[in-house]
Amino acid sequence: MAQTTNRDYYKILGITAKTPKQDIKKKYRELAKKYHPDTNQGSKEAEDKFKIVSEAYEVLSNALKRKEYDRQRSYKTQSPPRPSGGRPAWDREPPGGFGRRPPPGGNEQYYQEPFAAEPEPVDPNMPTSGFDLQFIIDVPLPIVALGGVIPYSYEKYVKCKDCDGSGIQGDDECSVCQGKQLIVRSVTLNVKIPPGVANQYTLSIIKEGGEGKNGGPPGQLFLKINTLPHPKFKRVKNDIISEVTISRKLADEGGTLEVETLNGSKTIQVEEGTLIGEELLIPGEGAAISWGKKRGALIIKFNIEEND
Numbered sequence: 147m148a149q150t151t152n153r154d155y156y157k158i159l160g161i162t163a164k165t166p167k168q169d170i171k172k173k174y175r176e177l178a179k180k181y182h183p184d185t186n187q188g189s190k191e192a193e194d195k196f197k198i199v200s201e202a203y204e205v206l207s208n209a210l211k212r213k214e215y216d217r218q219r220s221y222k223t224q225s226p227p228r229p230s231g232g233r234p235a236w237d238r239e240p241p242g243g244f245g246r247r248p249p250p251g252g253n254e255q256y257y258q259e260p261f262a263a264e265p266e267p268v269d270p271n272m273p274t275s276g277f278d279l280q281f282i283i284d285v286p287l288p289i290v291a292l293g294g295v296i297p298y299s300y301e302k303y304v305k306c307k308d309c310d311g312s313g314i315q316g317d318d319e320c321s322v323c324q325g326k327q328l329i330v331r332s333v334t335l336n337v338k339i340p341p342g343v344a345n346q347y348t349l350s351i352i353k354e355g356g357e358g359k360n361g362g363p364p365g366q367l368f369l370k371i372n373t374l375p376h377p378k379f380k381r382v383k384n385d386i387i388s389e390v391t392i393s394r395k396l397a398d399e400g401g402t403l404e405v406e407t408l409n410g411s412k413t414i415q416v417e418e419g420t421l422i423g424e425e426l427l428i429p430g431e432g433a434a435i436s437w438g439k440k441r442g443a444l445i446i447k448f449n450i451e452e453n454d
């Protein structure tokens with residue numbers, strides 16, 4: 147549904163953002179009649195215009211399509227370049243919609259219902275809640291495993307300071323937000339990563355989405371965790387696996403060895419006659435279990451240097 151267009155549907159239908167619904171319909175009927183192929187002896191130009199008018203009406207008469215169209219349009223006209231921090235993801239999917247698959251043989255209709263149920267805005271002064279935003283957040287493996295706080299920058303609608311969110315300056319429309327009451331700005335949030343959170347898990351952060359209009363509540367922010375690969379560690383559920391290369395001498399004779407852990411280092415005992423691929427388990431040095439304090443194991447997997 148998220149087709150992008152550069153056409154100004156408002157201009158095409160000769161309406162403004164504040165034109166009531168029934169008048170939009172009236173305008174469309176007038177234009178559709180004017181350009182209808184039946185009344186234009188098959189004129190190509192009229193046919194094209196008829197198509198564009200129909201397209202414009204289809205979008206502006208549907209609350210959800212219109213909201214999306216307005217959003218894309220305002221991004222096109224106001225949005226500064228995206229900061230490197232915020233990675234735009236599937237931000238056009240409905241909230242909670244990602245990662246959900248229709249059940250086998252299930253009916254499509256069920257999944258489309260949230261769209262149809264969206265209330266249609268009737269009054270431009272009605273309080274409207276802000277947009278929900280969905281992004282992917284890259285998190286280093288040690289923070290995913292043990293929890294922590296990382297800053298995350300993203301863009302969202304905030305209240306226009308120049309008109310204090312009224313959209314008006316004096317008798318005119320506010321020139322900064324063009325009467326939209328809101329502007330797009332980059333913000334930075336300190337995001338709390340729960341210890342041992344699953345990769346691809348989506349954090350829901352309430353009220354950190356786009357600002358609402360006319361006193362409406364802000365939207366939600368959904369951040370999907372993407373664990374960054376680590377040069378030394380690999381996570382398997384609650385365990386952390388680390389491959390360590392030791393000398394032939396240490397493998398044959400045994401001895402102590404300092405190994406890197408998620409949050410420091412530890413001295414381990416290498417057994418005499420250690421073989422390549424052998425594993426040593428260090429309990430309590432893995433990833434946190436179920437967002438709690440208990441931790442899985444660190445598993446050291448030995449590689450042995452060949453003598454030369």
Ligand SMILES: [Zn+2]
Nearest residue numbers: 306309320323
């Ligand atoms: Zn303003």
